[in-house]
Amino acid sequence: MSGSSSERLGPATLGVHGVDEARIPGAPVVPPITQSATFHWACPDDGELLYSRYGNNPNQLQVSSKIAALEGAEASVALASGMGATAMALLALTRSGDHIVASSRLYGATHALLAHEFPRRGVNTTFVDPDVGGWKEAMRPNTRVLFIELPVNPTLRILDPRPLVDVAHERGITVVCDATFASPVNFRALSFGIDVVIQSATKYLGGHSDVIAGAVSGTRAFVEEATRMSRLYGPSLDPHTAWLLDRGIRTLDVRVQRHNENALAVARWFEARPEVRRVLYPGLPSHPDHDLARELLSGFGGMVGVVLDGGGEAADRFMSRLRLAIAAPSLGGVETLVSQPRWTSHAGLTAEQREAQGIPDGFVRLSIGVENAEDLIADFDQALG
Ligand SMILES: Cc1ncc(COP(=O)(O)O)c(C=O)c1O
Structure with a gap:
């Protein structure tokens, strides 16, 4: 949790104002689109090197901080798609030899990523049917992540994350939840002890079926690592899309x-x-x-x-x-x-x-x-x- 004053504001207010809008005479009420890949910079004396693949373009930063405020997270990074968010979160949390426990009720591409792609990188997943149970039994000494989706597509089943969070945290396992179907307005995942929340911002956050975007939120240290992965693997959010996403979030x-x-x-x-x-x-x-x-x-x-x-x-x-x-x-x-x-x-x-x-x-x-x-x-x- 950020501990900032934003925590006292409601989601409608945060969606409109975010947390850090400039209130100086002449500043635009709507942030301009900084459609630039790169920024003047000659040497370290010029400060942080800005480059839009790095996720530090003003539009990327602005929409990411707004999403963090809505999720009640220390930090968020907005990325180029929901799958980009899921993939960067999992890359940030796992290394070869690690293990994941996941709900068997997941968005198809997330299931495929866990079942077929991560094993090629030495990370295997055990799927648990929430109706059958067996979460604890599925956990191993090398389990690093517990991955759930809430609500589930398309049956809209709801899984109680609280007992899972307790079991996972006893073992030092990070709980990740894709809360796309609820959006941060209907479900504040982090307030239930979930560590990382993923949104396909293509859906409710964008809200107009005109952007492909995603977001991942959690502690600052985790988001820095997810951002580092995004700098290497490349699914950064285009500045214009970041601006459109911010516009969507206002409502x-x-x-x-x-x-x-x-x-x-x-x-x-x-x-x-x-x-x-x-x-x-x-x-x-x-x-x-x-x-x-x-x-x-x-x-x-x-x-x-x-x-x-x-x-x-x-x-x-x-x-x-x-x-x-x-x-x-x-x-x-x-x-x-x-x-x-x-x-x-x-x-x-x-x-x-x-x-x-x-x-x-x-x-x-x-x-x-x-x-x-x-x-x-x-x-x-x-x-x-
Ligand atoms: C629950 C859920 N998570 C993730 C995704 C992937 O999002 P995107 O298409 O933005 O990559 C989707 C897409 O339908 C989804 O429904």
């Missing part, structure tokens, strides 16, 4: 409040429909983790899972009839996006494997936007036909 809180309200209205509406076998939304009492969600989250989020009777065909038909909501992967933008995990995030699994994870054919994932809820519901109504 993060109001957008997320609206996503939360709309998603709850839509989830309730779907739950009353005869064509629907099941609705998964942490804000509904029918969700298996509803009580935990009430405890951990400040809002239930904008993501809704709907299982249509009639399987894949019914889902295809529903999607083809949508007029307002857009069929597209990704999430967290102002516009409502709809996708089927069997064609996107879970395409690599068999229908049986998906079914076992609670994602039968007919599962439609909705990223509810900030439109008027009644218009969205009217669109879903005509699409259900």
Whole structure:
């Protein structure tokens, strides 16, 4: 924790102002875009060498400090994508011979990184199914990282991080959480003892489906190491994208409040429909983790899972009839996006494997936007036909 005055400000205020805006006459209210790769510098007497791959361009620094304030972290580094953030965090935390314990319910590319890429660098992962348990048994003397995602895509299951944090910390293991689906507005991961929080800023932080970006937050020492990795591996955030991301974050809180309200209205509406076998939304009492969600989250989020009777065909038909909501992967933008995990995030699994994870054919994932809820519901109504 930074111990700075920013901790006393709410997320809406921090999103607008950040922590260190210049208040001198003539300073622009909106920070200018410093679209420069390099900066005048001749010798060490000129101070720190600035170079935009180093992450010390003014726009990169500004958006990173705003994200740190929102997460309640000592430091953050904004990077070129969510996967860039995950990869740099794991490179910073592990060496050849180390071991990771991870939830089996992870974003597909994160799973692939852990299952197939890190082993090539001598870092192996044991996956634990949160429904089955066995976290402690999976930990070894060389385990360095415990990696979880919260909430999980697309079932929106919530895992209680608190007992895991206790077990991990007893063994000196760093707990990393990808909290993209919640955003820092709905889930303040670090306040539950999690050490490192990852955001795909492409989603709610950016909020307009127009940037690819990521962020990783934690202690200053950890963020310095993640930044060092980024200087070597190269996924630094372009200054213009950093500026766009900052612009998105200015409205993060109001957008997320609206996503939360709309998603709850839509989830309730779907739950009353005869064509629907099941609705998964942490804000509904029918969700298996509803009580935990009430405890951990400040809002239930904008993501809704709907299982249509009639399987894949019914889902295809529903999607083809949508007029307002857009069929597209990704999430967290102002516009409502709809996708089927069997064609996107879970395409690599068999229908049986998906079914076992609670994602039968007919599962439609909705990223509810900030439109008027009644218009969205009217669109879903005509699409259900
Ligand atoms: C939970 C989660 N984490 C990470 C990522 C990767 O983010 P990016 O596409 O910005 O690399 C995604 C992308 O969909 C995601 O849903």
